[in-house]
Amino acid sequence: MSIRLQELVDRLGGQLIGDANTTVTGIAPLDTADSSQMTFLSNPKLRSQAAQTKAAALILSQADDPAIGASYSGARIITHNPYAYFARAAQFFAEQAAIPLVPGIHSSATVHPDAEVDPTAYIGPHVTIDANVVIAEHAIIEAGCFIGRDAKVGGRTHFYANVSFYAGCEIGQRGIIHSGAVIGADGFGFANDKGTWVKIPQTGRVVIGDDVEIGASTTIDRGTLADTIIEDDVKLDNQIHIGHNCHIGAHTAMAGCVGVAGSAKIGKYCTFGGAAMVLGQLTIVDNVHISAASMVSRSILEPGHYTGFYPLAKNAEWEKTAAIVRNLGSMREKIRELEKTIKSLTEKK
CATH class of the missing domain: 1.20.5 (Single alpha-helices involved in coiled-coils or other helix-helix interfaces)
Incomplete structure (x- = not known):
């Protein structure tokens, strides 16, 4: 697969300087890209490396262009955010290289007669789909997934192999759930009666918005009475745990091994570094950024960057x-x- 730079710019935007008819076959790092590929500069510290790259085209910012243009002979695409442009270009090349799946239901899949599966969806080997499930257009459900009664899967959402999506849970459009994720297991709800634990039935759901990505082996518990809510464009890395009745605001991102205890409410546009922990019943407002391995033990009511750990020492x-x-x-x-x-x-x- 190759594409002319002008065609790519017509798709993704940006200002093209150089030969519009230059063709590229993919995108690669600065130091390994060859004359058939394009590359990008998002870190000004790598300007000298960018100036010497062998790539046919370079994605960079207006601020970096004066330092690069005089010594780099290839075409340049100037954009306000080279890293985001790289991501969209990489998506384009990945889509072109992907092997298309043929819509339909694999012969080894078990689909309840009361389930509604759009004819454009793909249902892979050994998938189990329970009663009253709705699978929307162009959804992809790969091998070994389980989708419980009354669940809903939005259009173009992709479940990788062995996802468990419990009864009543919902996910919107263009979602991605990676292998081993468990959505809708019981929350950790027990009442203590003289030293004996009495289980509290978890009758809520997990409701997930559009454009959400959930990493491998991540777990999101269903609510006790009300629902656990994951809003649009939330990005969750691998091995994250979200407790029951949590509410995660739109565009929030969490790195691997983050833990959020039950009934925590997290705002929009927040970020959490790896292994950060949030205690239950807390409120975190919009635009809060938590450093890796920090412990959030109180509500945060003012936007900002917060850190809570001792520096490493002997x-x-x-x-x-x-x-x-x-x-x-x-x-x-x-x-x-x-x-x-x-x-x-x-x-x-």
């Missing part, structure tokens, strides 16, 4: 610091007593 130094932290309570009392003594002496003087 073990011996860390142990000394930990000992000091454990004694902060008694040290505070001693300081208060000293302040009282100093104040008393000052007044007498």
Whole structure:
């Protein structure tokens, strides 16, 4: 597959400088791209590498162009966000290279007679689809998936192999759920009665919006009474856990191993670094950014970047610091007593 640069710019936008008839067959990193490929510069620190790239075309910003244009002989596509442009170009090439799936239901799949599967959808081997399920147009359900009673899958949504999508759950259009994800398992709800745990039935659902991507082995629990909500364009990495009755706002992104306890409400346009933890019942407003491995133990009501962990140190130094932290309570009392003594002496003087 090859495409003329002018055709690509007509699709994706940007300002083309150079030969519009140059053809490219794909996109590659600065240091490995050859004369049949295009590449991109999103980090100004790599300007010198970009100037020497062998790529046929270079995606870059207006700010970087003056430093590159004099020494780079290939075509240039100037855009306000080279990284996002790269992503869209990569999507285009990936779509052209993909092997199309033939719509239809594989002979080994089990589809309940009351299920509604659009004729344009693909249902792979050993898929199980329960009663009253709705699978919309051009959806892809790969091998071994389970879709429970009354669930709904939107148009062009793609379930990779072995996804479990429990009863009553819903996902909108153009979603992606990767292998091993479990959507709609019971939340961790138990009442304690004199040391014995009494299970609380989890009768809510998981309701997922449009353009949501959910990583491999990620789990999202159904609500106890109300629903767990994942709004549009949320991106969840691999091995994330979202507890029951959580509400994740649109365009929020979470890196791997994030954990969100039940009934937390997270706003729009938030980001969470890997292994960040959010306690239950908290509220986090829009545009909050949490550093990796941070523990959110209280509600955050003001946008900003938050970090909550000790910097890495040698073990011996860390142990000394930990000992000091454990004694902060008694040290505070001693300081208060000293302040009282100093104040008393000052007044007498």
